Amino acid sequence: MVDRKLKIANKNFKSRLIVGTGKYRSFRDCAKAIKVSGADIVTVAVRRVNISNKNKARLMDYIDPKKITYLPNTAGCFNAEDAIRTLRLAREIGGWKLVKLEVLGDKKNLFPEMIETLRSTELLTKEGFKVMVYCNDDPLMAKRLENVGAVAIMPLAAPIGSGLGIQNKVNIKIIRQQTKLPLIIDAGIGQASDASIAMELGCDGVLINTAIAKAKNPIQMAEAMKFAVISGRKSFLSGRINPNLFGFRSTTNKGII
Amino acid sequence: MKVKNKIKITVNGKQIQVIPNFSMKSLITNLKIPINKIAIELNKKIIDKKRISKIYLQKDDKIEIVHFIGGG
Numbered sequence: 001m002v003d004r005k006l007k008i009a010n011k012n013f014k015s016r017l018i019v020g021t022g023k024y025r026s027f028r029d030c031a032k033a034i035k036v037s038g039a040d041i042v043t044v045a046v047r048r049v050n051i052s053n054k055n056k057a058r059l060m061d062y063i064d065p066k067k068i069t070y071l072p073n074t075a076g077c078f079n080a081e082d083a084i085r086t087l088r089l090a091r092e093i094g095g096w097k098l099v100k101l102e103v104l105g106d107k108k109n110l111f112p113e114m115i116e117t118l119r120s121t122e123l124l125t126k127e128g129f130k131v132m133v134y135c136n137d138d139p140l141m142a143k144r145l146e147n148v149g150a151v152a153i154m155p156l157a158a159p160i161g162s163g164l165g166i167q168n169k170v171n172i173k174i175i176r177q178q179t180k181l182p183l184i185i186d187a188g189i190g191q192a193s194d195a196s197i198a199m200e201l202g203c204d205g206v207l208i209n210t211a212i213a214k215a216k217n218p219i220q221m222a223e224a225m226k227f228a229v230i231s232g233r234k235s236f237l238s239g240r241i242n243p244n245l246f247g248f249r250s251t252t253n254k255g256i257i
Numbered sequence: 258m259k260v261k262n263k264i265k266i267t268v269n270g271k272q273i274q275v276i277p278n279f280s281m282k283s284l285i286t287n288l289k290i291p292i293n294k295i296a297i298e299l300n301k302k303i304i305d306k307k308r309i310s311k312i313y314l315q316k317d318d319k320i321e322i323v324h325f326i327g328g329g
Binding site: 020021022023024027030043044045046047048049051052054058059060070072073075085088089090092093094160161187207209210 | 268269270271288289290293294295296297298301303306321322323324325326327328329
């Protein structure tokens with residue numbers, strides 16, 4: 001069975017794994033991990049240029065935005081105004097319209113501030129942005145985001161960088177049932193099996209940063225995540241057997257000695 | 258020759274001094290920043306990078322120059 005491609009805002013992507021570019025030991029490691037992961041979208045952040053050190057290495061020197069889709073984020077923004085300002089700047093750097101909105105509400109748990117997130121999604125969409133939205137795993141909020149024009153719903157599995165895996169499978173399943181928009185798990189993945197579970201729940205993709213970047217061997221973990229996403233997706237499409245409490249033999253008793 | 262009347266501006270939160278009639282383009286060139294990899298805000302308004310040679314910096318201007326870094 002040939003799977004359809006991941007389609008976001010009318011653009012097809014070959015990989016269902018989106019990789020973050022933060023927290024790597026070096027840009028070289030980051031570039032290598034992205035290559036091995038097979039991802040064709042990477043998230044990036046907007047920050048001040050270091051004007052004191054003119055020779056400092058730049059992300060764009062290692063990861064070519066012509067070859068891979070940059071997805072600018074609003075990391076560190078706690079209200080709609082800051083998020084919109086950040087994404088306008090990102091658009092100005094090179095015309096990026098596909099963006100990841102992330103408006104946080106709490107510095108400790110990094111949960112999304114959903115009222116500001118909803119407001120930002122609406123404003124950004126009106127400005128012509130294609131907004132992929134980091135959000136809570138709340139089906140009602142997911143619906144409201146869809147209603148104001150989000151191009152992808154990206155609920156957390158667990159707090160950002162926690163590596164706790166998917167905490168509320170039921171909510172993810174409900175969101176899956178109610179939306180035809182791309183559903184991408186963003187945040188909380190810890191290991192490859194978490195990524196597989198996300199895909200088995202019917203998600204369209206997974207966004208991973210910390211679990212790859214902070215693994216002891218990030219390059220190998222990037223590859224593990226690549227296969228986990230493919231594996232989980234195939235498992236979902238194949239239609240699993242019904243779970244049973246009791247055993248059913250795999251071998252016939254006919255001809256038993 | 259000593260340049261008189263230098264003006265103070267703020268770039269990325271740091272105060273610097275430039276000569277009068279100093280253009281945004283000269284600032285970017287001096288900082289050795291590749292123009293295609295940045296965005297510039299002047300007093301909280303994004304400026305069109307094609308127009309930077311026509312923008313002359315004024316006293317107390319606040320400039321933000323940003324680029325992409327690693328992020329999740």
